[in-house]
Amino acid sequence: MITPRFTCSQTYESVVVSVYCPSIRAADVEIHVDANLLSLHVNPYFLRLTFSHSLLEDDASSANYNPTSGYLTITLTKEYKGQEFQDLDLLTRLLAPRKTKSGPMIEVLPSEDNDEDKLDSAVENDWQLPQQLPQDLPSLETSVQKYYGFLNLHSGYFRHVTHTENEVNELGTDVESCPASERRRLRIQHEDDKWDEEYYMADYADDEYIQELLNWVSPQLISNEDIQYTDEEKETMLRLPRKEYLASPLETHNIYLTLITLLFSYAYDSRTTQSDPTPESAWTICSLTPAFSALDPPNITTKDSRAFVLDEVTEILISSYRRVLAFPLYRSFALAEACQKDVARILCKGKRLLIRCLLEMKQILDHHEVYYVYSKIWVDDFCSWVQSHASDETLKELGELMSKAKVVKSSIGWDLEELEAATLEATNREADSDDE
Known part of the structure; x- marks a missing residue:
């Protein structure tokens, strides 16, 4: 898929995205808004932008295509009127994937023994076992190739x-x-x-x-x-x-x-x-x-x-x-x-x-x-x-x-x-x- 050229601007109520995608059919344009994420797909172009604040796809929103100039103009309503959207001129930042709040998915497998019973037993007997942090092992290198940059x-x-x-x-x-x-x-x-x-x-x-x-x-x-x-x-x-x-x-x-x-x-x-x-x-x-x-x-x-x-x-x-x-x-x-x-x-x-x-x-x-x-x-x-x-x-x-x-x-x-x-x-x- 091709990432088209685009620019972003804003008014008091809206964010305007101007996308250059010549020789397309307006009927094939697919636009999806999910909070602060805007996705645009029309063959052969694909554009996904992540904004600093949320947008709405309501009756005031619109998308107009000018076949003469080749520009598709998308107007989306701000969730909160007057909210300032930062860094609309930093295009690489807008193209960066949306950060996920959830951490890595880790599945904890139960052991054969009942760890919960062991813990209860330890608390009941108040074991005072000596504890020592594990020693760091020397790093194992399996290749002479080094990374840089x-x-x-x-x-x-x-x-x-x-x-x-x-x-x-x-x-x-x-x-x-x-x-x-x-x-x-x-x-x-x-x-x-x-x-x-x-x-x-x-x-x-x-x-x-x-x-x-x-x-x-x-x-x-x-x-x-x-x-x-x-x-x-x-x-x-x-x-x-x-x-x-x-x-x-x-x-x-x-x-x-x-x-x-x-x-x-x-x-x-x-x-x-x-x-x-x-x-x-x-x-x-x-x-x-x-x-x-x-x-x-x-x-x-x-x-x-x-x-x-x-x-x-x-x-x-x-x-x-x-x-x-x-x-x-x-x-x-x-x-x-x-x-x-x-x-x-x-x-x-x-x-x-x-x-x-x-x-x-x-x-x-x-x-x-x-x-x-x-x-x-x-x-x-x-x-x-x-x-x-x-x-x-x-x-x-x-x-x-x-x-x-x-x-x-x-x-x-x-x-x-x-x-x-x-x-x-x-x-x-x-x-x-x-x-x-």
Whole structure:
């Protein structure tokens, strides 16, 4: 079945769904409304939308088909007049399956012995038997295949990595079988190997163009207008994967932290290209994102609370700072700080701007013959997940922490303060020599 193009809008009393389905017979249209679920079927199209509130299929509801334009307009009455339906422009969220409230169906089989009698006997005799929690068994791995990407949902994308010109892959030919701990070790080692003291000192001494980049401000960060998605962005959202992401609270926490690293690389490319992507933009974004180049996203394994803390946000920023100082064309600590502020602003503005940034990143990667793979295993799922599951309150909380976080140069591990002092000393010495 084909999912048609559609748009949604609302009035005080109704929700209006406009569906493009040319060359159909109006008599064959089947529309069904079940609380907040709308189903439309007319061969060869099928559309199922889940709204934030319930709708009614009453006498005020209607469906009109215009054979000239090919648009079917469905008007449904709100259960409560004046109720605001959220996220009608987030098409992927509307297409997501309706969440079920019931848990998994588990059948409890009775044992041969009468467990109830045993329990009564234990209570009667007040047995005080020693109890001990079972020991965790080591995980059993029956395959060398490792999973990666968003929620570790993907595998097999790098089986032929030796036959592609993937310059950002830091795991070599063993990318499909490399465990998470080894990925992190290889990433840090690669950063240390790529670190160039002379390159950093040269950019620190001659920073005229970097100062121009620092003074640039993204138009979408200073705009106060409501975001209206373009037709191209809506088309892209319709092509996103429609999955139900069953993430635990800890996994959700890690998703938000990974989002920081994606936005950081996006902010760097946007600032250095002034929002005009170049042929090198895909390489830049992939090189600066640990989850792409080393398949090594942030991974908090133990946590007592879902709340974010300043220390862990700072730790994530350190990994992004290191990559900005080791890989791209402009390697400046001040430029990394500017990118941090950009990410904080994006998060504080909410998920609509965030979705636009992710869609721009997706477009850059999709048009690259090699790095499109990172769009498939990361960005596509992020675009869908943010629409369906991200919270503006959580994003704002994370953005405020980003604003407060302070990365000190000594935490990078490359003696930045000593190098800057040596650069200033050498520069002053040259100036004095010229004066003489």
